Amino acid sequence: MKLAVIGSPIKHSLSPKIHSYFGDSLGLEIQYEAIEVNRDKFKESVIKLFESGYVGLNVTLPLKDLAYSISQNKTKLSQETKTANTLWMKENKIHCDSTDGPGLIGDFKRKNISLKGLNIALIGAGGSARAIAPSLLKENPRRIILINRTKSKAEDLRNNLREGKEKVSIFNNTQEQEVSPEIIINSSSAGIKGEDLVLPNNLFNKTKISYDLSYSLVETPFNLLAKEKGVPTIYDGKGMLLEQAALSFRLWTEREPSIPTEEEIFI
Numbered sequence: 001m002k003l004a005v006i007g008s009p010i011k012h013s014l015s016p017k018i019h020s021y022f023g024d025s026l027g028l029e030i031q032y033e034a035i036e037v038n039r040d041k042f043k044e045s046v047i048k049l050f051e052s053g054y055v056g057l058n059v060t061l062p063l064k065d066l067a068y069s070i071s072q073n074k075t076k077l078s079q080e081t082k083t084a085n086t087l088w089m090k091e092n093k094i095h096c097d098s099t100d101g102p103g104l105i106g107d108f109k110r111k112n113i114s115l116k117g118l119n120i121a122l123i124g125a126g127g128s129a130r131a132i133a134p135s136l137l138k139e140n141p142r143r144i145i146l147i148n149r150t151k152s153k154a155e156d157l158r159n160n161l162r163e164g165k166e167k168v169s170i171f172n173n174t175q176e177q178e179v180s181p182e183i184i185i186n187s188s189s190a191g192i193k194g195e196d197l198v199l200p201n202n203l204f205n206k207t208k209i210s211y212d213l214s215y216s217l218v219e220t221p222f223n224l225l226a227k228e229k230g231v232p233t234i235y236d237g238k239g240m241l242l243e244q245a246a247l248s249f250r251l252w253t254e255r256e257p258s259i260p261t262e263e264e265i266f267i
């Protein structure tokens with residue numbers, strides 16, 4: 001079965017390794033490649049790949065909005081998030097789904113973290129924040145404190161939510177918080193770009209868990225900051241990466257892969 005992840009840059013993607021593991025775990029012959037595709041020729045590249053026998057595609061930065069817009073059959077979740085990271089062809093139509101949000105929740109469950117009744121700070125309002133916000137709200141948190149540099153993007157995110165808007169409060173990066181979040185999720189790309197991330201002074205006062213969607217073999221800049229501020233438990237996005245990959249794999253193969261530990265894959 002031919003599968004691929006498309007994006008730009010894509011050379012360092014871990015997806016081929018993860019999906020090969022899934023294939024091996026089920027005895028399925030999987031050929032999963034990382035293919036450089038840019039925004040200019042996105043639609044024609046996708047169509048060519050499906051015509052040449054690819055069964056499923058993962059889509060990563062900076063193409064998830066295009067993946068959504070070219071699809072002819074969109075799941076409810078991808079419609080709400082206006083983004084897609086998984087494509088497949090069925091009955092001559094491009095189908096899409098967004099597995100990032102359920103992937104993050106899957107990782108919280110694997111880590112025995114319940115979001116019910118908690119105050120969550122979500123930093124960033126870009127593509128990944130849009131993708132995860134509805135899934136976070138479905139877990140019935142008390143409040144989502146949405147902190148973003150550009151206020152209008154945070155407002156767009158909130159306005160597009162089908163349910164739970166009233167639980168989302170919007171702040172900029174310098175506003176002090178009245179409510180201290182128990183969990184902070186970082187979806188900003190400041191760290192990976194080597195930029196400083198300004199945050200409210202009292203943000204970490206009661207935080208028990210910090211979760212950075214970015215991932216790396218060493219501590220991410222955001223998690224280093226969280227550690228300095230005394231947050232006892234910190235995670236990066238490797239677990240989410242594995243879970244969202246497993247959900248895409250299920251959509252393409254209708255099989256349940258065994259999910260490796262982070263240590264088995266990220267060495």
Ligand code: NDP
Pocket residue numbers: 061100123124125126127128129148149150153173187188189190192193195196197198213214215237238240241242244
């Ligand atoms: P986007 O570019 O869509 O959004 C980036 C966000 O970061 C924006 O809200 C932007 O604010 C904010 N930001 C960027 N630089 C700064 C800065 N210097 N100070 C303050 N805020 C800043 O990126 P994505 O949401 O798609 O991705 C974000 C991260 O999540 C990436 O590192 C990506 O790898 C990771 N990710 C991980 C996944 C996983 O499976 N673990 C899945 C998906 C993403 P503004 O609106 O003001 O521009």
